[in-house]
Amino acid sequence: MSLRYICWRKLFVFDFILLILFSCNTNQTDADNAILQNDNFQSYLIIGKDSNYDKETRYNALDKAYKSLNTFDNDSLKVRSLSKLALAFNAIGEEEHYEKLNRKSLKLSEEINDSLGMARAYDNLGVYYRKKKLDSAYQFYYKADGIYQKLEKSQKYQKDSLAFEHGRVLIDLAKISRTVKDYSESDDLTIRAIQKFEQSGNERYIPMCYTSLGIIAKYMGRFEESIDYHKRAIESAKNTDKEKQYAVTGFNNIGTVYKTIGQFDKAKDYYKKGLEYQDYLLEKPKTKARLLDNLAYVKFLENSEDKDVVDILLNSLKIREENNDVFGIGTNTLHLAEYYHKKGQDSLAKMYAIRAKNASENINNNEELLSSYKLLTEVSDSKEGLEYARSYIKLNDSIVNDERTFRDKFARIKFETDELEQEKAEISKENEFLVIAVLGLTALFLLVYIIFRQQQSNKELLFAQAQQESNEEIYRLLLNQQVKLEEGRQLEQQRMSEELHDGVLGRLFGVRLSLDGINQRANDGFTEARNKYIEELKSIEKEIRLISHDLGTDTLTPDVAYIDVVESLISDLCHAHKMEFEFSNDENIDWEEVEDQKKVNLLRILQESLQNIFKHANATEVKISFGYEDGKINLTILDNGVGFKSTKVKRGIGLKNITNRVRQMSGVVDFISNQGDGTKVDVSVPM
């Protein structure tokens, strides 16, 4: 439930923001119009409520007010305004309009989800129907009660701000229940009403509630409790403007309780106590008449011979007739009829009984009507008496029936309303469940997705790492291979050098020496010529020796191998991408001193840069150089491509890799580029 309310609340907030936005966006004239319309409505309503005007003027004003409502937006303001207008119509006796407007207000409230508006509309409709159709009234009040209960549970309205309204609804419900003699229900409702009024801090109706409880207790036979309630009613009305009213009626009610349980002395005392409020009773002759009537009737019950009885009864009847107190006249004449019946003056008794019957019929007071029928059966002749007896039985049956029917109806209304509520709650619960399920599933899905992604990226990372490692391993193998190759070459050279030196040279020397020796002995005149060739042989020997020496001193060490690898990489890549390249390596770099890791990194940076150039630079030529300065190796890669705007290019994985590698070697890297002016990558790494 609370979830839904929060949602509503959010919706309202959202609406409110929209409203603000809307009003911000509308031009001034529209805003003025809105105010003007409201002002229009208000001014008509004021006229409509002003009792100084005649009914027609007020009716016309209210009608105009109603028409001006048409221009209102469908919101809570309109609901409130409809409600006010309905009350104003009710005030001038236009009950049909009251009902119609409240129904409109209810419909609108339902449309815009204005629970409070709905509750108030139900309340007002209950007021409309309580005198016309009890079951409808009960239904409306019951629904209003339900909504108020829910609103109180929610955090939407300030606590207790609705308690007074709610209490009024409860007391109305209690009255209806009491009317159909569902006393325990009425009792419960009244007690709840008291709680609400106490919460609200407005205790205006509390005395009335206690009175009501007192009456109910009497009906249920809890007489002491009843008296206690009446006393509390008097007590709670003290120091209010209705102190006297409640004192008088309270004493009257207590007297009646005592009368019912046969404590006539006490009953008389209380009636007399009530009669002591002479000032008040002067203004309320009906109350005075009732007190007098009741006092007389008690006296009559206590002692039928009391002379005062008939005087007092006639006196009270006179007051009632003067004040046109129809209800009182009924009771009064019934009491007189009883009195005369007791006295044996049946004709007088019959006359009063018929008056009582007629009065009761007029005001639908079935209880008194029943009593009058009962009396009439006794005072009439047998034929008439039989007729009255029949009427009595018929009425009694119908009363019992009616009451039962009403109670059944109310039970059904309660059941149906509750069922409807329950269905709604179930639906909303189902919806809630659905929402939660969907949210849960979504969250689960997201979680799974995130975990999946995480694992995936972890895998990718691991894979990248493994790849890098294997790359480096491959490179190392490559390098080793190169070194081995180099060593092999050197060994071969060494072998060749030795072969030349010891083998070829030695034999050549032997040949020369032999020739020389023979030449010394010969004297055929060609000695000189042969000497010349022998010298030539000697110079050949020298040449071979030099070659051998050169071969032998080719002490290329593994460091050269690295540069070979680098150069062959560049050459392979550039060849594959049909690009010219220049490569230079500073002799001062002792590559053998450089760690393998660093060499691998430099090679990778070179590779990465070349890939970038091939992919993006659109270059035709690239210059790569390893320089040496102050113990630092400077790798420079320069192309003649399109370049890039350093600020614009997002750091791609390539540049990031380069940067990372350089950082690993605690070096610095610079990407220098201007649009259309090529790119220069400067890496400087300490040895």
Next chain:
Amino acid sequence: MKKKLKVLMIDDHPMIIEGYKNTLLGENQNEYQIKIDIASNCDEAYDLILSSAKGNAYDMLFIDIKLPPSSDGTITSGEDLAKHAKELLPKAKIIILTMHREDHRIHNILKNINPSGFLIKSDLTSSELLQAFNNIVNGTPYYSATVNNHFRKMMNNNFSLDEKNLKILYHLSRGVKTKNLPNFVSLSLSAIEKRKNQIKEMFSIPKADDQKLLEEARKRGFV
């Protein structure tokens, strides 16, 4: 009566021995009666030297430095052979004939063997060989011009470098890096560094780098 000379020529190249024979037998036949024995490896040479030591000893030995080593591996070069010969045949004149002309080798041979003749093959002509032969037979040592040069260089310095130091300089001059020197000179890297510093001090150029050291060594004739 012609003077009899018994000569042992040791060289693994028959052609070279042929050359020696052609030179010596042509001219001096009348003056000396030369009997020549030949050995082409260390084993043969040693056996001959050993047997001649018991009687009928050689008067002169022609020894090449580079020779196939003996089968038991104790004699690996003409240098070793010469040492044995000096012991076994103290009266025999030893002539070293070699293709090697590196200072440190010359130096080493002179120091270890002090031969009567020291001829560098690449310089050698038939007439020079004859002259050397005659000189040595008459008791005068004979050295090739290259060897004499070495002597001169050594004399110019008031100090001498031993074979190892010379070797170090020699290999450095070939472009071998210091750290690789242990592969060429049987010394540890630290010992080599120590020696290099000693040489620099002898050259009175302490704290000089390798390039300066080599320059100085060339100037002084050690390389």
